[in-house]
Amino acid sequence: MPLDQHKTILNCTVNGREHIRAVPDNLLLVDYLREHLGLTGTKIGCDGGECGCCTVLVDGIARHACLTLAAVCEDKAVETIESLDTRGRLAPIQRGFHEKLGAQCGFCTPGMVMAAEGLLRTNPDPSEDEIRAGLAANICRCTGYVKIIEAVQAAAKELRHE
C-alpha cells in the first residue's frame, strides 16, 4: 500500500458485529469483506455491476458490494451470506435453495440468496413475476432460474408458516 494512501476510520456493523477499522478511501466494500474481514462468501463475478454475485444487504437493502466504497458504509449495517444461518442451522431462504436445488455451480448463489432475502423482507408473499423482477439484477448461468424461483417460493411459504 502506497504511503500517501488516504484512509478513513470506518465504523460499521458487519453481520451483527461492530467493526472500527482504518480503511483506504478507495477500498471497495467487497474487498473489505473478503480481504480485511475474511468473509469470502461474497463473490466477485464481473467488473461492472452486471452479475450480482457480490450482492449484500446494506441496512436491509440489496446492494452491490463491488460498486460500493467501504467508507460509504459508515454507521450502516452490512449483512453477508455468512450471517444467515443460526449456529449451523440454515435460514429458510438457504433451506429453500438447498431443498429445491436452487444452486448448481454455486457461484452466483450467495448474491442470489442475499437478493432473495432482501426481497422477502419487503415482500413476504411475492408472485412469480415479483420474484423474477426482484432478482433481475442477479445472473445465473446454470439453473435456468426455474429452480431458483421455486427456492424463493419455498422459503416464502416456510416464513409464512404454511
Next chain:
Amino acid sequence: MEFMPNFRLHRPSQLTDAIAAKAEAESLYLAGGTDMLVNVRRGIEQPKHLVDLSAVAELKRRRDDADGLTLGSGLTLAEIAADDVIAARYPAVAQAARAVAGPTHQAYGTLGGNLCLDTRCLFYNQSEWWRKSNDYCLKERGDICHVAPGGKRCFAAFSGDVAPALIVYDAEVTLTGPDGTRRIPLEKLYRNDGMAHLTLKPGEILAAVHLPATHAGDPSSYEKARIRGSIDFPLAGVAVRLKLAADGTVADLAVALTAVNPYPHRITGTDAYKGKRLDTALLDALRDQVRKQAKPMRTTTVAPWYRRRVVGAIARRLTAELAGFTE
C-alpha cells in the same frame, strides 16, 4: 483485490461543502456510483478526489406544490419508481426509472446520476486491457474514433433512461455551483458531443429536477430495447406523451429518444400533428420522422440499422397504445 486508483474520499453533509470539496483538481462527484465506479475500476476515470453525495440531505428533498413537482437529484431510482404522485401525473418517468438496469441498481442509483450518466460506446466501456489493445479511443487517451475512423467527433451515445421521460414533460433542472444557482430546461443540460455531452460548468452539481404542472396528468409511457430484459442499458429508448382532444384528434404530442444520439433527443416537428386524427397514416409518418432524427452509430454490438428501425417502431406503438388505437 480489485484495481482502484488512489483517491481521497470526501463525504460532505452540506451542498456547499460538496461544492467546496469539488474545487480540488481532478475531482468527481459520486452519487450512487453504479456506473461511475465501474469506470473508476476500469481506469477510465482516475480521480484524485471523489466527492460522495450520499450524505447530503438537501439533495433528497421532494416538494409538491402548485408549480409542479420538485425532485432532489439524490432520490433513488427506486424511490422515483415507487412514487404514487409521479406514477399518476408523469407515468413515463416512473416507468423509465423502473427500466434502469436491475432492482439492485435502482435501490442506490440516483435520479441525478442517471441524468448525468457518462455517454457509452462499445470501444469505451471496456477493461483497461481491452482499450489499450485497441490504442484507446478519441473519448479517452487515444486519438482515433473506432466508430467513425477519420472523424474528429465522438459519437458515444447518451444512454440514460429517465431523461427522455422528463423531457416530454418539459422538465427543468436546478444547477448549483461555485458561482451560484441557475435553472435551465433539462434539454439544455446536454449538447451533441459524446466527449463532453453535459453543459455543466466546473464544480456545478445537478441539485434538483422540476416537473411542471402544465402537462401533469397527460398520458405517457417509456419503453426501451435492450439485449437482456433484466439489466441492460438501452439500445434505443423512447418516451411519448400524448394528449387527445375530446373529438379524438391530437391535442399535444411529445416524443424524446435516448441511446441513439450523444444526447437525449426531442423529436422536432411533432406540432404538425396537432388537430389531426390519429390514424395509421399519422402513426406511419411519426415512425418515419423518428427514424430520420435518430442517429445511432456503431456504438453497441447491435447494428445501427436495427436500432433506427426499433426506435421508430417503439415510438409508433407507444403512441398507438396511448391513444387506444387498434389497427
